[in-house]
Amino acid sequence: MIKAVMMMNTQGKPRLAKFYDFFTVEKQQELIRGVFSVLCSRPENISNFLEIDSLFGPDSWLVYKHYATLYFVLVFDGSENELAMLDLIQVLVETLDKCFSNVCELDIVFNYSKMHTVLDEIVFGGQVLETSSTEVMKAVEDISKLEAASNAVSLVPKSVSRWRGR
């Protein structure tokens, strides 16, 4: 199972972080910082794998890929294949590349909501959902259309305010 997906830049600023186990906001920050401090001390041209028990508890592994100013990070347990996780990062990046044609850090920064949509089409509850970037793109485009179609203003129905009042 995938425990977390993170994207952060080479200064350690998180650009996207999604955790599939629940952590408090403080713990999440600690994990992001912890991962960054490990990554930033690693030189280029060494392996993409790390044991990360010290941060995420026993049986925790991490793969990362460094693209230009960004780190893409997956944390997972022993039920996943390390190289397959590395491939999944590549799928994510290739999908983003299709989304933004030549993706760069700024695209990721300013399309925060779209990033979540894309990620949710690839990883679902810590499991690999879709590995074909073509299929992911299709799904994401469908969602965009749906959004555009219903841009009309409408009010929150009464039923909602009722249970909120309880």
Add this chain to the structure above:
Amino acid sequence: MSGMRGLSVFISDIRNCQNKEAERLRVDKELGNIRTCFKNDKGLTPYKKKKYVWKMLYIHMLGYDVDFGHMEAVSLISAPKYPEKQVGYIVTSCLLNENHDFLRLAINAVRNDIIGRNETYQCLALTLVGNIGGREFAESLAPDVQKLLLQASCKEKAALCLLRLFRKNPDVVNADGWADRMAQLLDERDLGVLTSSMSLLVSLVSNDYEGYSSCLPKCVKILERLARNQDVPQEYTYYGIPSPWLQVKTMRALQYFPTIEDPSTRRSLFEVLQRILMGTDVVKNVNKNNASHAVLFEALSLVMHLNAEKEMMSQCVALLGKFISVREPNIRYLGLENMTRMLMITDAQDIIKKHQPQIITSLKDPDISIRRRALDLLYGMCDVSNAKGIVEELLQYLSTAEFSMREELSLKAAILAEKFAPDLSWYVDVILQLIDNAEILLPYAASKVREYMDKIAIHETMVKVSAYILGEYGHLLARRPGCSARELFGILHEKLPTVSSPTIPLLLSTYAKLLMHAQPPDIELQKQIWNVFKKYESSIDVEIQQRAVEYFELTYLVEDVEDTADQSAIKLRAQQLPSNALVLADPQPVNGTPPPLKLDHESASQTQSQPNGDLSKAQSQIPSADLVGEMVDSLAIEAPPVDMGSHQRVYREEDGIPDEVDGTAIVPIGDQANKVEPIGNITERFNALCLKDSGVLYEDPYIQIGVKAEWRGHHGRLVLFLGNKVTSPLTSVQALIQPPAHLKLELSLVPDTIPPRAQVQCPLEVMNIRPSRDVAVLDFSYKFGTSMVSAKLRLPAVLNKFLQPLQLTSEEFFPQWRSLSGPPLKLQEVVRGVRPLSLPEMENLFNSFRVTICPGLDPNPNNLVASTTFYSENTRPMLCLARIETDPADRTQLRLTVASGDSTLTFELKEFIKEQLIAIPMGSRALVPAVPVPAAPLAQPPSPAVDANDPGAMLAGLL
């Protein structure tokens, strides 16, 4: 997603923030705005609500609490329009956990979407449940999700959603009812659906493989289809490899079945595996390589699991052997990892051993991940035949290994050495090297030799080693049964009659160490050990005799000095034992053995006034320029005749000693013209005292002023020790203090005259009223003969003395750090002209002035974060935080941020730290006291005398 300008503007604002504080201000402003909008949500359009909820999620990612908005996010789930609903689902599943109350409230809305007709809503709802659904969801939604999985178009999501629900409550999916439908799912042609279904199957079979045995042949079929690349659409071909994820997952699923009984299925599977093993080459394209090797390594795992025929196994080992020597680091990493797994298989070890040199090379790889795998593998493959080589490699690596690996490394080396030692001497070598390298092993080593001591007959070398180790580290075991100082002494002393005379001095050393380390002091043990020393005082062996005498004296004197309650008893004993003191002071025997009790430091006056090698009687004490010598010094000071209050302790000189001591202490007066020069650098002495609590403040040929201080909160108590070094009295003694405004100082009465060779103690009470870096000055003067001597001395009652070290965790630190935002409570400054220090040196420096470094809090390894508490009458105990951002490229500059709840304190502390960084006081980081404190009788703890024996030299003599 389209056009959320507000979110972009906000993100852009955050990006433009220069520092964390600015970011915090901007975030607080935004949160305030969102809060207000949510409060009067009458006029809030769904679009605006959506925008705010996205902003909240972004703010949450930056590390801020957005609990207040959870409700709004959840409420969007019930929104009628898609865009708001989508945001509600996404944000809720990021912010809430499965036990959140709001989530329970939403369960009906979610269920309505799942059983509704709208497929896109179904997908959204499934995503939420699949991410954060808990037991309650499992119980109420599992049947609906199962239904969707068999009919609807969002099968992938339904499969993974069911997987989540099954994990939360395994009862909701029952093999009896579900196995057939699971098998049916595996007949699906769509590779996307198959990938999700296979993940579900992995989870199900890990729980109950028998129930799902009907799925096994289907898995093999899927694998065949992929491996032969039959009917694999282009979008599922990844760098030419048919869906590597599905291949990997399928092989994972197969590893949960213990065996494959059906021969034809088994045969088909082995064919496929053979094809994968043979058909994978290393190619140039990294992504293709990764994908093909993901499949290959999973195939290797499956082959190992199935325990295939020998031929196939040796093929695997050969492949792994190739992988561990390739350059591609990922492949090498996985090669090592899988080779470790291979060790489980019989017959594989011998082939793996052939690769030992290659594996050892990986132990020196620049990548810690690879080094760890190599270490695991070496540990696993070690046996009697190769233990020596492997352990020696580990030891060699230990000396250069990073801190994070040392513990594991030394434990592994120790375990292997013990398990497979070909001979005892080698084992001893290994253990000694480990002790030399790794503190973590000291208790382990001590407990091991303690076990050895229980054996009836042990070799004398072992007695020596054990004596040394137990003496040095035995106290680390003190709490374990059978390991108290007295018990250790007991078992060691049993061995004494059996050992030869060169070993006896070693045992005596150990006894002295045991006595010194015993906490709390053990009177009974002391009696026993003193009896032993007494007995050997008259030994004909010079070495034994000398040690017995000196150790007795040493332990005895320490006892004296520590004992403050019973002064008259000390005096009495001191008078009873003059002969011992003289023996102690005697020059070394003619055989030329160096004195065993040499301390690292010598008193300044002695080094200055003593030529070496002069054996005249007056200077015969030079070799004992050690703790014992100092203690004789302090004992030899006569009581002043005037009453100086109840705190004073008085030592009466012992007849016969002072004359000899004089020779070492007096500088010929005739040489001094008229001016009295201080000995040593006053500024350096002051600086040193700023960082420690006892030492010499001032010294000249006639007087030595020592200081000993205790600090508690905003109170301090200093004792000034005024020691007359000469045989004539010092008169017109005056000590006036010019107190700065922030300190209240009360100096007790200073006598007008200090008698010859006497020491006077003057307590000085200090109270800190408010933070300031001003320093109190002591105006000190006296007359020697006709010449007047005066000195202005800064007193070490400085800012850092009113700090109490305090180490914070990140949970404690960051909220405080954030709540202190901006000047005047938080000040930042770029400090230039810093004396270059490495980070550990800088950490030591900060810790030395009681600003505690909190390691690991700052994600950037070039930064330090520190905390402390300041005490003064005006401020309450006040938390102070500091952050130092160093520039690895230029160590002479750094950025310093200091924060506290009091603006004066923040400023003063910042300036104080700056002063410390720019002018590093001499000796601040010295481990050994730079200047001994003959005037302060309590200053020296007993242990350094023993530790000062060079353990290396002792060991060398011992082996």
